[in-house]
Amino acid sequence: MNVLLIYPKFPDTFWSFNYALKFIRKKAAHPPLGLLTVGAMLPDEYQKRLVDVNVDQLTDDDLSWADLAFIGAMAVQRDSAKQIIARCKEMGLKVIAGGPLFTAEPDAFEAVDHLVLDEAELTLPSFLEDLKNGHLKKSYRASGFCDLHHTPPPSWDLIDMKNYASMSIQFSRGCPFNCDFCNVTVLFGHRPRLKSAQQVIAELDLMYNAGWRSNIFFVDDNFIGNKRYLKTQLLPALIEWRKDKKGCVFFTEASINLADDAELMDLMVRAGFDAVFIGIESPNDASLTECQKVQNKNRDLIHDVKTLQRAGLEVQGGFIVGFDSDTASTFQQLIDFIQKSGIATAMVGLLQAPPGTRLFDRLKKDNRLLGMKISGDNVDGTTNISPKMGLDQLMHGYRFIMGHIYAPKHYYRRVKIFLKEFGNSRVETPLNAQRFLAIFRSSFRLGIVGKERFHYWSLMIWTIVRKPRLLPLAITLAIYGHHFRRICENHIL
Ligand code: B12
Ligand code: SF4
Numbered sequence: 001m002n003v004l005l006i007y008p009k010f011p012d013t014f015w016s017f018n019y020a021l022k023f024i025r026k027k028a029a030h031p032p033l034g035l036l037t038v039g040a041m042l043p044d045e046y047q048k049r050l051v052d053v054n055v056d057q058l059t060d061d062d063l064s065w066a067d068l069a070f071i072g073a074m075a076v077q078r079d080s081a082k083q084i085i086a087r088c089k090e091m092g093l094k095v096i097a098g099g100p101l102f103t104a105e106p107d108a109f110e111a112v113d114h115l116v117l118d119e120a121e122l123t124l125p126s127f128l129e130d131l132k133n134g135h136l137k138k139s140y141r142a143s144g145f146c147d148l149h150h151t152p153p154p155s156w157d158l159i160d161m162k163n164y165a166s167m168s169i170q171f172s173r174g175c176p177f178n179c180d181f182c183n184v185t186v187l188f189g190h191r192p193r194l195k196s197a198q199q200v201i202a203e204l205d206l207m208y209n210a211g212w213r214s215n216i217f218f219v220d221d222n223f224i225g226n227k228r229y230l231k232t233q234l235l236p237a238l239i240e241w242r243k244d245k246k247g248c249v250f251f252t253e254a255s256i257n258l259a260d261d262a263e264l265m266d267l268m269v270r271a272g273f274d275a276v277f278i279g280i281e282s283p284n285d286a287s288l289t290e291c292q293k294v295q296n297k298n299r300d301l302i303h304d305v306k307t308l309q310r311a312g313l314e315v316q317g318g319f320i321v322g323f324d325s326d327t328a329s330t331f332q333q334l335i336d337f338i339q340k341s342g343i344a345t346a347m348v349g350l351l352q353a354p355p356g357t358r359l360f361d362r363l364k365k366d367n368r369l370l371g372m373k374i375s376g377d378n379v380d381g382t383t384n385i386s387p388k389m390g391l392d393q394l395m396h397g398y399r400f401i402m403g404h405i406y407a408p409k410h411y412y413r414r415v416k417i418f419l420k421e422f423g424n425s426r427v428e429t430p431l432n433a434q435r436f437l438a439i440f441r442s443s444f445r446l447g448i449v450g451k452e453r454f455h456y457w458s459l460m461i462w463t464i465v466r467k468p469r470l471l472p473l474a475i476t477l478a479i480y481g482h483h484f485r486r487i488c489e490n491h492i493l
Helices: 018-024 033-041 060-065 077-090 100-104 120-133 182-187 197-210 227-242 256-260 262-271 287-291 299-310 330-341 358-365 391-405 408-421 431-448 454-464 469-490
Strands: 003-006 047-052 066-070 095-100 113-118 168-169 215-219 251-254 273-281 314-321 346-350
Touching: 003 033, 003 273, 018 431, 033 120, 047 060, 077 095, 077 100, 095 100, 095 120, 095 197, 100 120, 120 287, 120 346, 168 197, 182 454, 197 227, 197 299, 197 358, 215 314, 227 262, 256 273, 256 287, 256 299, 262 273, 262 299, 273 299, 287 330, 299 330, 299 408, 314 330, 314 391, 330 346, 330 391, 346 391, 391 408, 408 454, 408 469, 431 454, 454 469
Parallel strands: 003 047, 003 066, 066 095, 095 113, 168 215, 215 251, 251 273, 273 314, 314 346
Antiparallel strands: none
């Protein structure tokens, strides 16, 4: 049996980093971890090929070779997924689909032959059994959540790591919080499920032995969902692992209460983490109450961000506008917050209601849904809800925020605020040819051709004089700023 695993194309979005990837000559930011994991679950007697359309062409030769096409995607890849499914069908291929897009919208893909939904650990075995017996069902679903202790390491041999800017690893799924706009708890549960420290180390060894030395993203919904296990098992194991290793800087996603725990921050930095994405959402307490983001309430969020930065963790922040409690003054309030915090990577989106969330149910009851699905890109200025302040005022305010925070003057000021605060990270990534060339490309593209040239050189000179060790980070953030600005110009402003 020949199985062709296909990962559809990401459009140009905030998280695609496509304008930044050009500087380091990489084709995609992240590998398709879901499909690589599914690949590892297929029996050894199956022949496997993986085509990530973000890095390679899907050829007729690939399609003729295959007996089955396995497609996995998230909502933002919907259009490309539909085209690929149609192409497979034209070639007479049976299509099996799974992953977040199909699990969230199972009725939207008539052409798919078999939907293997939810966690493949639970649904793939019965699909494979039925395939053997020749009695396949249209849809395979699971009622509970899997035990990650049985999840195999991804089949890294199916991709060429060199095409990617970062590798991915998953330690846990699920989140103990319950923000009403978020579908993580619906999809992955409340109680964080963990892999063992041994499993994580084995996965890291696989990447390291394959020659990987660059960034590694712990793609957890909330990395600090089980602090005790982190402190006693995983982080000590990572600190030990790192002792004879080069590079491999980690980053992850976590909740703001990480800032309350000095021991945890210190262990994470010693283990090699240098950045963390945090859902801050709003500086407005009433909006946080409204969406039940309890962990962010009644605290000095700027102080928390600075605490994390000083500990050696760059904070990337998620923000939302369009809550019922937001008013005309919220837009400026958010700009002030972002500028003061020194959060360079500020993902600001309109409130959206993904199906399956409590927010979706509430707004549906109130007849305030504009559509049943979301675009899948939460930084494209679209929403499926009717905002209380009116869509025109919300869009006007949203454009005002994005135009302001990504204008070179304000963006570079923010980077400087951050670098002033940032404690040095513990891990040095080896300076390879690609990173070296990125310095020249950015000096030319941003420092000579770019509108931001004055701000670019001012930041570089400041960094060389005041924080020379942070020069690579300053260059990286300048490149990110260029990407974010292009995305805003193309899609929002
Ligand atoms: C890493 C990640 C990203 C990375 C993408 C990396 C990449 N290229 O794949 C980045 C940071 C770019 C990203 C961005 C976004 N993401 Co994201 N992301 C994740 C995250 C945290 C982990 C994904 C992962 O690698 N998981 C590990 C693998 C092993 O799990 P998996 O992919 O789900 O695969 C399992 C099953 O789904 C299934 N499966 C997967 N594929 C297939 C295929 C077949 C054939 C079969 C049978 C089974 C199967 O089997 C696997 C094993 O169980 C998930 C949350 C999560 N816990 O999964 C959200 C998630 C995928 N993201 C989500 C969203 C909404 C976004 C964003 C809009 C912003 C945001 N709020 O985070 C943007 C959109 C992207 C854009 N604008 O370009 C949603 C997707 C919802 C949807 N319906 O599609 C998720 C589920 C989080 C959530 N809020 O619920 N994201
Ligand atoms: S803390 Fe993050 S992952 Fe957890 S429920 Fe809230 S938004 Fe979702």
